[in-house]
Amino acid sequence: MSRLPTIPRRWLILLAVMLAFLPVVIDMTILHIAVPSLTLALGASATEVLWIIDIYPLLMAGLLVPMGTLADRVGNRHVLLGGLVVFGLASLLAAFAPTPALLIGARVLLALGGSMIMPCVLGIIRRTFEDERERALALGLWGTVGAAGAALGPLIGGALLEHFWWGSAFLLNVPIMLGVVPLVFLLLPRSEVTTPGTWTPGQALLLIGGMLGLVYGIKASVGGTQPLGVALPATLLGAALLGLFARLQLHATTPMLDLALFSRPAILAGIIMATLASGALAGVELTLAQELQYVLGKTPLQAGIFMIPIMAAAALGGPVAGHLSHRYGLRLVASASLALSAVALAWLAVADFHHPGVGVPALLALLGLALSIGLTASSIAIMSSVAPSEGAAAGSLEATAYELGTGLGITLFGVFMSRVFRHSLTLDPELATPLAERASRSIGDSYVIAESLTAPQARALVEAAKAAFSITHSLLLMSAAVLLAALAMLVCHLLRGYRPASADPDRRPESKR
Structure with a gap:
């Protein structure tokens, strides 16, 4: 197939889709800052808090690939606007939402919208x-917008929570959407190249x-939220449905998802990078937000400001990754x-957050920059290894890796934190x-219980919880x-001998819509 012509409005199109992506990222990071506030306001238990955070990436992990393949069939513009x-x-x-249960339900709908975007x-x-080169730059700028949204999320969220109730953190998305929808409607081309074949709802449900x-x-068994008699059948049923x-995909003439994508080392490396790095980052951000507010006594706004270095430096990582990858190799x-991210985290583990000085912000900046470069490199590896007709499907695999990593990361690190906290906490025998x-169970639960105690008992419990959480944070x-x-x-x-896919050949015929 001949090379596709250069699209004149490509940079304006990039602007439109980056702005469409911005609210999804802001929503993720605002929630980390809002966790202590909504926990106390709604009286949410540790399990409910985990589900409020976790239901979003959990559902996204299941919805992204079906929505990505649907976009390849009917057009990205329609699915994105919806x-x-x-x-x-x-x-x-x-x-x-007045209760934790209704907030979890709203997060389900957020996952549906995010999986389409x-x-x-x-x-x-x-x-x-x-x-x-342009694609690497575009993916770098996309990563910058994601990091900028993550940087603005805690800061704006902290400012809102300083003066308003916790729900204002979600309400922020509404005016953003009112501005983004018309822009996407006007800028994205109405005629799209789509892949042939049908989108089978039955296979999507499978x-x-x-x-x-x-x-x-996996979450129920590892987290201990359900007995083995519930967790094991769910795991086996899920594995059977995926099998x-x-x-069906291997025997289909036009499969919903081309499983051959997983055979390409660069795509496999990108998916692993996205899964593990996003999981580690989610766990670190969650514990850092709690350390700053529960242990150091910072307000949500102060916590957001403290976390600016990691997010602001991450905003620089996208373009840097595109340039460095082209010059030195992916x-x-x-x-x-x-490797630099690992060094920064190890150093932060032994740093004194009570007296951060210049060292802690510098380490946070190094962590943000290095992780942003690594995550953008995973995008370059995946998206440069597929033909244009596989773009949404490959994008859905990458996005699934991010959400799966975030969901499982929060669960695994949440269980880790709970067990270490329980082991480290010294309680009053009375x-x-x-x-x-x-x-x-958690430092949030300790604060909730402290509110019902007499002043001496409350102070003793809070101090014991702070000491136990600091140990948990470092580990x-x-x-x-x-x-x-x-x-x-x-x-x-995995990236030995990596070569980007040629832009010229397409692996399957396309149709114009």
């Missing part, structure tokens, strides 16, 4: 930019059910950035057993450092 509308309405519902954004970038069952089973889905850039049991950062160091070596191995 996702923006759903996301805006869901944000409105979340802002005024994310693969379309990456798919549009792949289809719009055929030149390898994939969604399989992902949800498998991930929920059936894979068999393998060196990806593995070195992950504290009633039911109260002691709940207080030992979590060091564990994340070890994980990223191992990932750096694995990526270095």
